[in-house]
Amino acid sequence: MKNYFLDNPDIQFHLKHQDLDRMIRWHEDDFAEFPAYPQAPENEGDAREGYALVLSLVGELCARCLGPKAGEVDQQGTLLKDNEVIFPAPTQRAWELFAQAELLGFSLPRKYGGLHFPATILCMAQEMIARGDPSFLNFGLQQDIALAINKFASEEQKEDCLPRLARGEWDASMILTEPEAGSDLQAVSLRAVQDDRGQWRLNGVKRFITNGCGKLALVLARSEPEAPGGRGLSFFLYRREEGMTIRRLEHKMGIRGTATCELQFNQAPAELLGERKRGLTKYTIWLLNCARLGIAAQGIGIAEAAWREARTYAEKRIQFGRPIGEFPAVYEMLARMQVELEAGRSLLYTASRCVDLSEALESYLEKHPEQKPGLIDEKKKYGNYASFLTPLVKAYASEMANRAASAAVQVHGGSGYMKEFAVERLFRDARVTNIYEGTTQMQVAAALRGLLSGTAELLLDELDGGDYPHAPELPPKIRRARQIFQEAFALAKEKGDDRQFLSFHARRLSEMAGELIMAYLLLGDAHSGPDKLKIASLFIAGLEPRIRFLAELVKEEGEAFLENRLF
Amino acid sequence: MSFHLIVLVKQVPDTSGPGFTAALNQDGTINRKILPAVINREDLYALEGALEIKDRFPGVSVTLLSMGPPSALAALKEGLCRGADRGILVTGQALAGSDTLATSYVLYCALKRLEPFDLVFCGLKSSDGDTAQVGPELAERLGINHLASVSEIEDGAAGFPRRLTLRRTQDTREERIEAALPLLLSFNDRGREVRPVKARRALGLRKAEGLPGGGEGPLWIWEPRDIGADEALCGAAGSPTRVISSRPAAGVSRKALMIGETDEALAAMAGELRRDRLLG
Incomplete structure (x- = not known):
């Protein structure tokens, strides 16, 4: 039986290797709900096993009821009749199955019928769903809204709404x-x-x-x-x-x-x-940040689907007597897709872990105020990291999904332009990810604040202080690239935003910071063995040229576009 | 009132996944070790039939019964996570090498211990044995009616617990049959889609272990002596069937028919396949 979790070693890698244990302990309030709730974990390892168990159920459902039906759903679309929306039959059925599988309360506390899973695990589910059918948005939407109600609503409102959301009675x-x-x-x-x-x-x-x-x-x-x-x-x-x-x-x-x-x-x-x-300053901002992480996961899922479609096609399509994947021009597209996809996934699960740490510590310290002196600085740090990394990964993953979907069409050649192939749909589906829940232009403006506040530098310092004995030649390469970034950033800060210099270069600056962070993250992932080391080496091989290119634009192009306005 | 439904399940190697080709030995047999173990597909449709009755009528409990190695507890656990109340594995060295006759004998003994029950559900056949004999043999031993190739229970099981209307589909015909309980129903895979595993239940049961003989938990393990089975009638000792040899018997195409790529030609071909009941 196909399963999008069991057939994806990279998601399993992150579930195993992301440093989740402290987060799990705080998220579970020192495992206080065990054994009152039989489904609650009794320790960190037990929690991870539970996550894997449920992700496997999600993976099976995605492979069974989303992936094979996505083309049909796209073709049918939605209809409006008598003030009611009629969804394509496979979408309705998928919703019923997710409800029957008790997955709609994925993030909610157990007392409301939920599974109480953290954002990192939710992102893993969301990327599998997007790999199956990027239009099946209601699962993620349900979680974001339920979480917002759980965080900000009155107890009476929670008791009225949350069990119904968990059961899928309400969307x-x-x-x-x-x-x-x-x-x-x-x-x-x-x-x-x-x-x-x-x-x-x-x-x-x-x-x-x-x-x-x-x-x-x-x-x-x-x-x-x-x-x-x-x-x-x-x-x-x-x-x-x-x-x-x-x-x-x-x-x-x-x-x-x-x-x-x-x-x-x-x-x-x-x-x-x-x-x-x-409404806006607190609740919407919080809700949008949840949603942005979900869209980043959606981007990763679309890129995964596009990469798989392209790989399969390139293996089977014979031209000039050879599978086209053997030609360097096609191989390059596929290899770059894989490297960018795995880089994006590392960034996603680091961002989600910071969100989880920040949220878990907030609720943990509310219950255990005596622990504040030892933990409040960590809470603040992870809150800052989360605020910086969420827009950064939303921008990266959504833009990367567009690149991957476009490359997948290109690998298919003329066939990719035709409705018969999934990549045509994926190309269209990907296009909204860098628009909704805040365009890339809005995300880089938010990420720029993290650069200016020093959060990015703090994170890069922390990553640079890591132990990388498995690839001692790589950190100096990242440091050289970082130096180039720092020079460009210093220039941009000096120019300030009087003449919109910083805003104009926000995208390039945040892209450079994102590249450096992903380089360190992939280097860390490479602890696990040769496969990940290969990905890290490939990503870092082109790091300096990419950073140099962006930095040169900041330095050399400078204010040209601002001074010589065309309109 | 309480009602008791029993669903027979078998754990089989998953031959539907991508690893199947790699698991095929040269002599056409399957290397079970490298394939994941799952519940036999048609047994899942049988379970769904039982759970639909449980959904509709209060006081219905569903017991899963399986004969197999200790690893088959995983299949029972999965059945519990889909909604069954209890799972019982009959296991033991003496059961190894059972043919359909020995299997139906052991299941019969277990069912006698589980009496009273109102309905027995099973898959028409298992994907690894493909005999479709265990269901009928068991009904004979129990002395109850048996309906094979059931795809759905109709009319919301309206006559339960006295009668049921069933839809039976075979290759070329479909029948609606009304039958009186007690019954043994063997299901094909043409019925309603099987409900998924429930996440909260799966988490709650993640540590459940089989209890020898029975007890408070939902998973029990019985050995032949627990069900009063005569070991001479179990396993290889009780199995008259002998497989002398086996070889692959894949179909060989002897004739190819070329059709044009026009809509008309395709429609004609589809019509022919439909007439022959190979399509639709």
Whole structure:
């Protein structure tokens, strides 16, 4: 039986080799739920075994109900009828199977019927799902929304919503974007007003809402008309019953198995979630960071699927009497795909581990305040790493997925341009990953803050201090490349942002930092043996030229584009 | 009221996966050691049939029964994770080398110990034995009716626990049959898709071990003496079947028919295959 977990040694590698033990201990509150819950782990090794067990179930479901049906789902797309969305039959069936398999409460606490798995394990599930069908977004969406409710809602709201989300009785959506408020969510204008009885009512239009038909939604709305920008926005819990019309479904380039809705709210009853005025500044930012990690995992999954399709095709397709994969030009595409994919995966699971450490320590220290003196600095450090690495990996993985899907089409030649081959769909599906949940341009702006705050340097110092006896020739190469980056970064900082110099080069600067971090991570992975050492060596072989190229652009091109404006 | 359904399961090597070719020996036999072990595919459809009744009627419990080596506990555990209540493995050296007659004898003895029961479910045949004999033999021993090639229980099992309407599909025909309980039903793989393993249950049972003789846990291990089986009728000693030799018997194509690549030619071919019931 096919299984996307068991057939993927690289995911298994990260489950085994990522340093998860401390995180698991804090996440499980020193294993306090064992044995009250028979499914709770009693130690770190037991937790890892449980993760592997469930990931194997996810891998089997993905291989059985997503991968083989993705083409059919893409062809059918979603339909709107009588204010209800009709999903392609295989998508509906997959949702039922995920619910039957008790996977929809993947991240939720056990007391609400969840599995209480950390973000790292969720990302592993999400990348397998995306490998099967990138349009099956509702699983990840369910987790993000359930987690936000678990973190910020009242106990009464949690008890009402979370068991239903875990059982799959309700599906969910986060309703943020508006026609005039896309990347700039401070411009949100959908109104939330309290009626005479104190009931909040929502009025206005939302757009590009993934699964806007969901039974439960988190809605960003303007509750304080007099307060400008983000400070006037609050978060609302909306149970879909009355007052909301799905005006239309978007006709999309890819991920056609998901419903992207335009919604009209008309006196829709809603409940305030958390505190007023914190809708954007606290809750949406937190929720978007969860979602961004999920999109990074989606990018990795798409790249995995594209690489596998291309590898298989290149082995079977014979031209000039040989499989085309044997020709250097094709081999290069396949090899680069693999190196970039494994680099992205290392970055993803490092980012997710930092998110987990930060979140686990936050809840652990709430329960054990006496431990604060020893752990609060770690909490802060991992929080900073998470804030920096999340946009960085979202940008890298989504751009890499686009490159991989494009290369996979190229390996297929003319066939890849045809609907009969999966790579044509993957190419379209990949295209949204560097747009939604914040474009790459927004991500690099966020990552730039991590560069300017010194977080990136701190992380690079920590990585540089690692022990790499298995490849002593490689760290000096990374250090040389880092020196080149530091010079370019110093110049950019000197120029500042008065004339938008830093913003203009944000992408190049964060790309350089990402490359250096991935070089160290792959070097660390190479502890495990020759296969990973080969990947690290290949990645690092071209590191200095890539960094030098980007640095030269920062230094030499400098302000040219800013000074000589074309329009 | 409480009702008791029994599902017979067999652990077999997974011949559906990508490793199958590598596991094929030159003489056509399978190297079981290099293939993952799974529940026989048709047994899963039988389990699904039992679980659908359990979903609909209160007081129904589902017991899985298997004869096999100790490693077959994993198959029982998987069945529990899909929704069964209890799993019992009948195992022991004396059972090695059983043919269908010896197998049905041992299962019969186990079933007698499990009485009372209302229905017995099994797969039509196992993928590694392919005899389709154990189900009928067992029904004969139990003296109850047997229906083979069942694909679905119809009408929401409305007549349970007295009668059931069943859909039976074979290569060229489909039948709806009403039958009175007690019954032994052997399922083919044309029914409703099998429900997945439940994650929380799988985690909860991850450390469950087989309890010799029985006990509080859901996994039990019985030996021949626990079910009063006469060892002379078990295993190789109780098996009259002798395999003299085996060789691969792969089909050889003797004739190739070329058709044009036009829509009409393809439609004609599809029509012919449908007429011959090879398609659709």
